[in-house]
Amino acid sequence: MRAEIITIGDELLIGQVVDTNSAWMAEQLNVYGIELYQITSVHDSREHILMALNEAFSRADIVLTTGGLGPTKDDITKQVLCEYFGTHLIEDTRVRAHINQLYKERPDVLNRLTATQWLVPESAEILENRVGSAPLMVFHHGKQLLAAMPGVPYEMKIAMEEQILPYIGHTTASILHKTLQVTGIPESSLAILLEEYEQSMPASLHLAYLPKDGIIRLRLSAYGDLSEAEVQQWFERLKMLVSGYMIAETDEPLEVIVGRLLKERHQTISTAESCTGGKLASLLNKHAGSSEFYYGSIISYDNSVKEHLLGVPEEVIQTHGVVSEEVVRVMAESVRKRLNTDFSIATSGIAGPSGGSETKPVGTVWIAWATPNGTCAECFHLGKLREQITDRACTKALVKMIELLKK
């Protein structure tokens, strides 16, 4: 079973909005055993949407569209779908009741334009959008089908999870992906290490290399005729080959692995951040259940905060500079003690664009890890771009933390 996604909206094509919907939908489709063939982003334009529909239906069994279902004039998806499927809009009393219920405490929303939301294409099946006013529509096109959803990410997610995916149903065809993560080896060297392995793989297996921020994710994908046990055997062989570099046997984000290891040990963590400025904290508490192991952080962007809240002596900053082993060690030990956690991580670096020097250029980052068995620190050079530097610093901090926790 093959699907395509069409995302509709001018905002995507002038770069005002990043399309995060497609990746999430792709992941869900995969779990259901549905291959996503193509993602196409098009304008809020009749001709463009019609062309994309024609192309997608020439290749796929299922077409999913997002966007263009709002009550305003720029949103035209519903009208264009009516034209494509040769139908017209009629009032749906169930949708009308739902919208009245949805906005019963906000009578200001119940106006003439909102009323256009309960007009639906006559030939479409209407599924409930429990969190918004745009109805979810399913059209049948011979054996093919199209489902249209709003583009607002959380509305789309609830629609997919509660309505569209159960409607489509699991397929019997299996697509299996198994991913592990390695670090400390260049991509090309890794490929040479795995050359024989790749050459011996059957045609229905595929190995992909996904490098990011110093981590390479290796994804083994099986399309079709191999059993799960056979795929697992190939994955075990892969794990053995890269064991010296492997940081995780799954595709879990690093902060999830750190959280899991801490929870298993009933241990806790805090951070003291300068250059990463709270990014590491947000990662550690991003996922549900983080209050079990994450206590808090001191973000000491200004030196006065390093001195007063983290007790970094002014003379240490004067002598060694604020980006130095001495400073991050005090930061880490101090936050661990003050927040009373088992572990802590501290960062101090030059994220740029200004602030660099010959001996400490932009991209220089010191990280320290304080543990029940002492403190260690490392210096990294993480590139030239602000966002890249802070992202990579978080990755380095988490990779080492995993190593320390696994010891």
Next chain:
Amino acid sequence: MRAEIITIGDELLIGQVVDTNSAWMAEQLNVYGIELYQITSVHDSREHILMALNEAFSRADIVLTTGGLGPTKDDITKQVLCEYFGTHLIEDTRVRAHINQLYKERPDVLNRLTATQWLVPESAEILENRVGSAPLMVFHHGKQLLAAMPGVPYEMKIAMEEQILPYIGHTTASILHKTLQVTGIPESSLAILLEEYEQSMPASLHLAYLPKDGIIRLRLSAYGDLSEAEVQQWFERLKMLVSGYMIAETDEPLEVIVGRLLKERHQTISTAESCTGGKLASLLNKHAGSSEFYYGSIISYDNSVKEHLLGVPEEVIQTHGVVSEEVVRVMAESVRKRLNTDFSIATSGIAGPSGGSETKPVGTVWIAWATPNGTCAECFHLGKLREQITDRACTKALVKMIELLKK
């Protein structure tokens, strides 16, 4: 001049990677006056790439591809481009020298597979990729052109900024976008307010509504025959019509507006975060120059941190609960005092999925703002999903901060 983007990589179609490149490229193309017509994401598959090239060249003057240029077996873009343009790979001594230079301190990278990176299509013009080993390639196809770039975001960005965009050059056609941001009015009511305005607009003007996290961005786009002064007049009329709800006259992110207002006043800010867990801090220091106004934060995820570092008395937490006006007020005032800043923002809420109760369901968030003229606090109900709740809390915190700074 019309462009299309083809992003190449299985990782996009199984949802392992979010395509952030396209939005960034779209924005840059727009600045250069180039209309982006479509974004297409395809597999690392010969047939699929060839089909996408054919379709894109049937519509666009410029085709930009990202991805599939690594040294490993799964990356095939270069080979497929050779086939499409009827050329073959030859060694490029300049690229070879560049790669040798790039990795001179990492001889482990200079292996047999890296050597395939200095093989380039004979008919392509090769531009320098100063930060990576994959050469940038430009192919001419009659009057059309194709530029191929790596998919690694920061390599792509440097390639676009330093090589591809200057190569393409500015066009004379103008696409003008002007955006403002409003809050406190439903999308449909806004559309009714602007109905006459929209009906009176010339055909070459287009108004789009982009709602997100309680903010609606209104984007006025002019394609073609209007002068900049005329577009500005339309924009001024729009501003007047929505003046009661307008939070910004630009598309700047809210945290940039807060930073600008603080810098203008030589004032500073800190945060004390519970449910937002550092997200607000990372926003405030995300952009270059933030050290001028942002001092630091105390992330008090655990109650012990609220008590010890922010001096929230245990009995206040016991009496009112940790998500309460009393607690956020103490948090805000305490962090403002301890970090010695002019302003501060504090958040405490139930991000879920657990922790909700009948009186304080998941999504309840208290926010306080401490200022030189006193402290205020507000309670919000921000939905049901963890990420949505913390994102919206940051938006609410920043919107109010802008209002307070503008007073």
